[in-house]
Amino acid sequence: MKKRFENWIYPKIEEAKLTKYNWLVQHKKNLKLGKKTDIGAFCYINAKEGVIIEDDVQIGAGVKIYSIDTIGNKKGKVILKKNCKIGANSIIMPGVTVGENSVVGSLSFINKDIPSNVVAFGIPVKIIRKINEKQI
Numbered sequence: 657m658k659k660r661f662e663n664w665i666y667p668k669i670e671e672a673k674l675t676k677y678n679w680l681v682q683h684k685k686n687l688k689l690g691k692k693t694d695i696g697a698f699c700y701i702n703a704k705e706g707v708i709i710e711d712d713v714q715i716g717a718g719v720k721i722y723s724i725d726t727i728g729n730k731k732g733k734v735i736l737k738k739n740c741k742i743g744a745n746s747i748i749m750p751g752v753t754v755g756e757n758s759v760v761g762s763l764s765f766i767n768k769d770i771p772s773n774v775v776a777f778g779i780p781v782k783i784i785r786k787i788n789e790k791q792i
Contacts, residue, residue, distance in 0.1 A: 661692040661694075661712075664691065664692045666689070666691075667689075667695075669681055669684050669687070669689075670684070671683075671684050677695065677696075677697060678697035678698055679695050679696065679697060679698065679699035679700070679701070680699075680700060680701070681701040681702075681703055682700075682701070682702045682703065682704065683702065683703040683704040683723075684703065685703075686703040686704060686705070686706045686707065686723070687701060687703040687706075687707050687708075687709070688706075688707070688708045688709065689709050690708075690709055690710040690711035690712070690713065690738070691711045691712075692711055692712050693709055693711070693712070693713045693714070693715070694713070694714040694715065695709075695715045695719075696715055696716045696717030696718065696719065696744065697717045697718075698717055698718045699715055699717065699718065699719045699720070699721070700719075700720045700721070701721045702721065702722050702723055702724060703721075703723055704723050704724045704731070705723035705724050705731045705732055705733055705750060706723055706733035706734070707721055707723055707733070707734045707735075707736075708733065708734070708735045708736065709736045710735075710736060710737050710738040710739075710740075711738050711739070712738055712739045713736045713737075713738070713739065713740055713741070713742075714740075714741045714742070715736070715741075715742045716741075716742060716743045716744030716745070716746070716762060717744045717745070718744050718745040719742050719743075719744065719745065719746050719747070719748070720746075720747045720748070721734055721748045722734070722747070722748065722749055722750055723750050723751075724750055725749060725750050730749065730750045730751065731750050731751070732750040732751025732752075733751065734748055734750065734751070734752050734753075735752075735753040735754070736748075736753075736754050737753065737754060737755050737756040737758075737772065738756045738757075739756055739757045739792070740754045740755065740756060740757060740758045740759070740760070740770075741758070741759045741760065742754065742760050742764075742766075743759075743760055743761045743762030743763065743764060743777070744762045744763070745762055745763050746760055746761075746762060746763060746764040746765070746766060747764075747765050747766065748766045749765075749766060749767045752766055752767065752768065752769055752770075753769045753770070754766065754769075754770045755769075755770055755771045755772030755773065755774070756772040756773065757772055757773045757787060757792045758770050758771070758772060758773060758774050758775070758776065758787070759774075759775045759776070759787070760775075760776050760777060760781060761775070761776070761777025761778070762777070763777075763779070764776065764777045764778055764779065764781045765778070765779040765780050765781060766780075766781045767780050767781065768780070768781065770783065771783070773786055773787045773788075773792070774786055774787060775787060
């Protein structure tokens, strides 16, 4: 596995308080955080309806993850599958799953499911191309 994660320790998460890495979670009891995750500073996670972040996921700084949207009246579990990467300042809306090994570019508005092994980005997010085994 990647050297940067050799000494990974599960972060201390307190309700609606910044972690030592400067990101926060509301409704922390509904967050399932996998091992060797990397969550950037100033991320916000609203896990009211459930958020699952699987192993080896990387989330760039400033990403917002919403399992509930009170303006659009949407709610649903957000799932970030193993080894996916979410670029900085992206927004993930309720009910979305990002597939294994997928890479979502910075500043993307993720309002629909992203399959495994693809590159996607944009507002709204669009699938750009597939990722082959060598690229994973």
